[in-house]
Amino acid sequence: MIAPYLVFVAVFVIGPLVYVAVLSTYRWNLLSPRPVEVGFRNYVYLWNSSVFRESVSNSLLLAIGMFVFSLPLGFFFAVLLNMKLRGTVIYRSILFSSYVIPLTASGLVFTLLLNTHDGLLNRVLEQFGLQPIDWLGSSHDALWSVLMVSVWQYVGYYMLIFLAGLQNVPESLLDACRVDGGSRWRTLWHVTLPCISPNVFFAIVVCLIQSFQTFDQVYVMTGGGPDNATSTLTYYLFNKGFQMVDIGPAAAASVVLLVILALLSFLQMSLGRRWVVDEF
């Protein structure tokens, strides 16, 4: 009964995984009759390619940005929702709703919001007497714009992950702390966080993996520009493998992405066991 699923994995996951690793040692543009073997030259090519290096570092920066902004924000919202205020369900729905919207659609709205001359954000900045910012056109700020969309899109998702954990923290434990005179912050740090450590860990890993797959908003908002300032690893893959049909380097870049994701998953499994406090 497991057969249909295993067949699927074999054909659409494991097979392509092996094939992409093999392709990464060839040079091929699909037009030439047969691929030419080039050994590890594709990897050397990537190493020397400034576009590829920039794409990897952009992906890393996005991952760090998501880690720094969206995770603490999500946790903060979860703590607020867990105060069991009136209307919590409404707050929760609104904050989570951005997650179900297609990134393509939100990317387009943000393009309008971030328009240099007429966008809402710059208009608001002007009201405060600030200079308008060329959100999508300057290589300095464009990555921030991409990050802004990601944070808006995903913060509600992380919030739910944290909230699921917070609701499992035994009330008796928190009461015990209060009786012992523990301050709010100390309770949060020494009791609540360890209790929800599986959720924290899960959120971190999901956040990093999601960041490395950033594509949709880059595709509609900046097309990787200006000057590759917003090209991510996934965008590089798309551009190289699909638009330029330069299969060898694209396959090698796929392998790099896979190795990064494998490392992250390995981290999740091995460190997760050590850091995560299971019993309480």
Place this chain on the structure above:
Amino acid sequence: MQRVRVRRMAGHLILMVACGLCLIPLYWMLRSAVSTNGDIFSPSLQFFPSRLEWSNFAQAWRAEPFAIFFFNSFASNAAIVACQLVTSALAAYSLVFVEYRFKQAVFFVMLIGMMVPMQATFIPIYNLLSVVHLINTYGALILPFVGSAFGVFLLRQAFSAIPKEMVRAARVDGANEFYILWKIVLPNAKPALTTLLLLNFVYHYNALFWPLIATNSTNMRVIPVALSYFLSQDAGQGLQWNLMMAADVFSVVPVLLLFLVGQRYFVQGVASLSNKG
């Protein structure tokens, strides 16, 4: 007690501001969809449109074959989710209720399935599907997603909560495995099945990357691909952002409706995954 009240007030205040900020892009989408292009690019800040142009929706709908795009999206994603329900239920049943060797290995294979994103394997999958002449067909949109590791995980968790005695008793009575799955296990796992259906439908409805690669004719576009092309199509006619946003609005409506109707399933889906770690 005074302090508790202050704290609760502050909580409300912060959450309201956060919700407000969160809704601005949605409001802006709606507001621009019913504005004239002049209002969108007027020299002064127009938070409300000066005139409501409801005809924008009809115009955007006619600008491109959106009926076909919606059909493509719904048909292909319904097929994807249906296949995922079948393969996931079978796999989860076998993992929970059937004894055999190599279960660890099977589980490991599942983890790999969960970890490998489409973006890393699209080249071989494209080659494979073009060899069998499926590129630019529904087959190309559906086949790479007929299995879902997330689905197997979710259903495995739900099935584990069902008492094994029920299954054993049915076996003693001579029921075959498919009958047990259909008549005993699935009826007891309805919330998880609904969660899987809703979450994965929305996920695939929103996906841009693979449909962008797997289809190349206008008639095969799904909604996200259509949106991503709308801008370049219109560029010649001076970027009609109001129509663009109108298209955005009706593209977003189906997923928002699904979310509003089934939101507790969404919440459950996220929670059950994360609490397992």
